[in-house]
Amino acid sequence: MSAPSAVPLLTVSGVRKSFGATKALKGVDLTLSRGEVLALIGENGAGKSTLMKVLSGAHAADAGEMKLEGAPYLPTGPLHARGLGVCMIYQELALAPHLSVMENILLGIEPTRGPFMNWRETRAIARRALDEVGLTTLDPATPVGDISIAEQQLVEIARAVAVGCKVLVLDEPTSSLTQKDVQALFALVRRLKSKGVAVVYISHALEEIEALCDRFTVMRDGETVGHGVVGRVPVNQIIALMVGRNVEDLYPRSVRTPSTPILELRALAGRKFPRAAGLTLRRGEVVGIAGLIGSGRTETLRALFGLDPVAGGEIRIHGNLTPPAGPGARWRQGVGLVSEDRKTEGLAQNLSIAENLTLSKLEGLGPWRFVRPSRQNAAAAPWIKAFPIKCQGGEQAVEALSGGNQQKVAIARLLHHDCDVLLLDEPTRGIDVGSKAQIYAWIDKLALGDPAAGKAPKAVLVVSSYLPELMGICDRIAVMTRGVLGEARPVAAWTEHSLMLAATGQDQRA
Amino acid sequence: MSQPVPATTDTTAPVAATGVKKSSRVVAMLGRLAALAAVYAFFAILTPASKGFMSDANTQLMLQDIAVVAMAAIGMTIIIIAGGIDLSAGSSIALSMITTAYVLNLGPEGQKLVLAHPVALPLLAIAAAIAVSTLIGFINGAMVTWLRIVPFIITLGTMQMARGFAKLVANEQNIYPPAEVQDLWISRLLDPSKTVFTWPFLPTAVWLVIVAAVLTALFLRYTRLGRHIFALGSNEKTAILCGVPVPRTKILVYMIGGLFSGLAGILFFARLGSIGQPTEAIGYELFVIAAAVIGGASLLGGRGTILGTMIGALIITILRNGGVKMGWPQYTQEIVMGLVIIVAVTIDNLRQRGRS
CATH class of the missing domain: 3.40.50.300 (P-loop containing nucleotide triphosphate hydrolases)
Structure with missing residues (x-):
């Protein structure tokens, strides 16, 4: 033209x-x-x-x-x-x-x-x-x-x-x-x-x-x-x-049946933000947190995950009250977090895909406290293939991958760890549409579970600034306004417009 | 594997292309070996025969120097991989050497304890030297972790302090343990009478270095702590995110670094003819860091190998020795050394960039 x-x-x-x-x-x-x-x-x-x-x-x-x-x-x-x-x-x-x-x-x-x-x-x-x-x-x-x-x-x-x-x-x-x-x-x-x-x-x-x-x-x-x-x-x-091909449905959302609560927050507060975050997340559902940047969404996940200090409130995981703890303890409780910033926090850029993917759980990749690199690669290989992560193999450095593929490595870490609760902070920021579609498909797949393969449904909590994404993949959405997390309502109860109003504090219901 | 595997699992892992990277690593290591050979050949050919660069005596001398630098460089490599630096290594070597000499010199004149306990006291000396240098490592690690000050500054401080303590313990003089000590096994660690052609071929200390290097290389590659050290150095935030116990790992890393400086100090004691000299090994940390860096370790962390560092230690030592044998003045040696470090790292960087 x-x-x-x-x-x-x-x-x-x-x-x-x-x-x-x-x-x-x-x-x-x-x-x-x-x-x-x-x-x-x-x-x-x-x-x-x-x-x-x-x-x-x-x-x-x-x-x-x-x-x-x-x-x-x-x-x-x-x-x-x-x-x-x-x-x-x-x-x-x-x-x-x-x-x-x-x-x-x-x-x-x-x-x-x-x-x-x-x-x-x-x-x-x-x-x-x-x-x-x-x-x-x-x-x-x-x-x-x-x-x-x-x-x-x-x-x-x-x-x-x-x-x-x-x-x-x-x-x-x-x-x-x-x-x-x-x-x-x-x-x-x-x-x-x-x-x-x-x-x-x-x-x-x-x-x-x-x-x-x-x-x-x-x-x-x-x-x-x-x-x-x-x-x-x-x-x-x-x-x-x-x-180069047709993307049929960007946001797959199977019919899911949420079951037992797996993560409960009550009035969770951090040093500055969040001020009060309350939420119940059940197995087999995807819950979104909308809100303006700086409203305390990321801080909520970080306080929960032990990356930022907790100043008050209750955290229950699998129904048990748990004191504030560091990331190591949270991983062991089956909670995993994908950082909003994959470059400076999410991934060790000059290490290999396999290294990054298995870092949170090197246990079982060798006898006692040993780690066998071949087992690391073997552990990463199925995820590389299933996602799929476009790369030359598990030994390739993460820095050589495109943003979308890097993000898939960051998410695959949670899958390798077999987390029950997936905390995803801006999981598709700055990545291409093809990778987005694959990540959405995986979120759906994880929330659905696969009883035939003996895999229980997971619970997914997504923080995103991209409203169509939240509307597309979530079962319920809560809005964070100045450090306070509102009630999580079914996605059908929201429109992008009402989400924006709630985020800016103009929603009369909130 | 304990975790479930996605539905589309296929055991034929996509490893085909990984050979490329492996081979490029091999090429890099071959490059370093070639550089080592070139440096050795340079001096072997150009040094006048009368100076005896290739003589048995000089080879033994070089082996002694290599043992000291290489031992300390093993620890430094671990620290550098973890994203740190240890400027106190030279002073730790000196303090360890002084501690060794001090313990061996315990007791009143004529009734030195070492004469009564020729086995126990050297062991005690070694234990004390290792304890002291590991403690310095602990202090380095603890301060880096808890005060959140960059390791460059912390270890710049402990470099001065360890040197001060070495002089304090030695009362600002050389410590001369009884002459009998020179016949004890601790002094024979670097026994120059062992030639390259008769069993056991190399001085005991060189064998110790080889064993330590192999064990450390295996440790870094095949243990959880080893993998954590790489992750920590590559991206500390990622390590925290993934639940790596970062404070503990960091402190351990500096303690291991201190431990190796301590071992190097004991060898240095033997190297100097069983004397404790508090003003020795000044600036040694720079040779040690240079060995690691020539060997491909990145001061940004996350990258480095023990084998590379060993080659680096050989290059550094041969350069120093060869420069002397060539009759170069001190300044020429220093200029050449500086150039070699810069050229080696530049080549490594270019190669890295070319690959990505």
Whole structure:
């Protein structure tokens, strides 16, 4: 499909890039016009990040051609690309936390007077850029470490604005933002668009793309496999393009019959959050906790699991009152947790899949206190196959896997441990649709159990900021508001709208 | 396996591709061995024959030095794999050496206890030396764990303290146990009269190092604690999440590190001709750390092998010895040593990056 009538601002055609034997990009074509928002969609591993790195000059393309405003575009590095007006905002923000906002905005292009910093100029440029991104009340001298993640992201965009960027690439910009901040970001993107900036918006969230983008380009296995105008192509078709097959039902939910309570919380309180969390979780059900980021959802799971201190309340597991205990004790009680942050907490990145998968339960993998690596691999193999985890084998380092496959390793750890209670904190954040579907299918399978194979149903507690997911996979949902967990009601009693109202404390029933 | 296996289990595990990684590890180790051979060949060829780099006497001398560095490096490798560092190793070696000398020198002049108890007292000396250095390790581990201060700083502190204690115990002088001690087995651990061509081929201490290295390598790979140490070093938060008893593991790691420094100190005592010198082994921790790092251990934790470290210890020792034999001035030796460390780690890093 060709670009709209306007002269294309940026064209990429036939770009290829290999790393050794790995073909990361096998032919990418896209066009971008002034004042449009192009969605770049694709599963993890589809080559989006490599494409970004080629665009930013971090990698040189092996073949193909890029043109900016009709002239050959050959960036030698990120700073050069920025100078030419092509700016990247990565998912992991690239700010120096100890430096001030204005120093960050002008990092590498500091205005100077002779050998000295020109602070007045620095402040003025930063001020203008901050105003433009809507941070009108932020003092440019504030250290970046002192402002919120959402503000930091805006500072990064301000950095792009300050150099008069023409092409802005946003990589999964909403993955760590609250709903309110997402709206503010969207408003900003629209404002930039109206000023003629072209935006490449990389995201997994199709509803965000529908809300914000004009056109979309789908990448799969290093190639662009489809283009289209947002709104004219059905979502199912876009997903099919991404995964290369049809995803029938993203949210399987079998008919489950919850039985005995297995986890009961009464007025559980942490040092700050939660203030009062009460909940009964039964075998054979999936319960969701919705709420705003920072409302105490993660803290509830962490206090329960012994990662954060417990200040009060009761925890009953299998009906027995249990004092606050560390993660080791919880694992032994059959409770497992998947961290919301698989990179820095969930997984030991440079260890192997098998090592990560079996870490909580090395018992039984050798005589006495011994562990046989071959048994570790053998223990991991069935899960790698059943999930399935796309890898070269159990000995491969986790860091080499895509986000989705890493997440599957983190969840498979609970399956290896044979936990009865699965605490899943943001289990599908930032992963591709295909992996999401597999994880949802597993959650369903675990909650259902398999009497034929002698496997009792498990109990699953899911914390998620993604409401369609909670609505899709849960039997009941409770909403956390400022540290207080509301009543868990059947999913049919909620709508996304009522969940949002409850989360922001406007639900009269709560 | 005790846990149920998913319905679609298939016992044919997908291990086909894992050979790739294994072979790349073998290649890395072969690379280190090649470097070792190259360093040895370099000095063997370039050192004037009259200097006797290849002579039996010099080989024995090198073996003695290797035993000390390698013994301490085993402990350091464990600590580095666990994501820590131990700058107090050199001072711990000195304190252990002084403790050994001090115990062997107990008793009034002319009636030294060691003369009456030629077996018991050396054993007591060894026990005391190991106890003291393990205690330093415990202090390191406990402070790192409970004060939550980075190990670099804690062990920088204990490095000074252990050195101070060594001087205190020695009363700021060398300790000379009775001359008879030099004929006792403890002093013969590094007996230079054992040549490479007659049984038992190597000094006792070198055999001890080999046994310790093999046991430690097996321990790291095949025990729960060993796997926990790797997990702790790779990502402490993940280790906590997975129920690894992190405080206990950390303290144990530093204690094991201290234990090996203590053993190295005992060997150092024998190496110096049964003398306790409180100002010896200064800066030794750097050789020990360098041995581990040349051997592929990552200061970020989670990576390292005992075999690699042993090769690293050999390279370091041969470099030091060869430099002397070549008649290089001290500064040349230092510059070369620095360059070799940087080049070795750079090659290792490039190889790592190339693979991922």
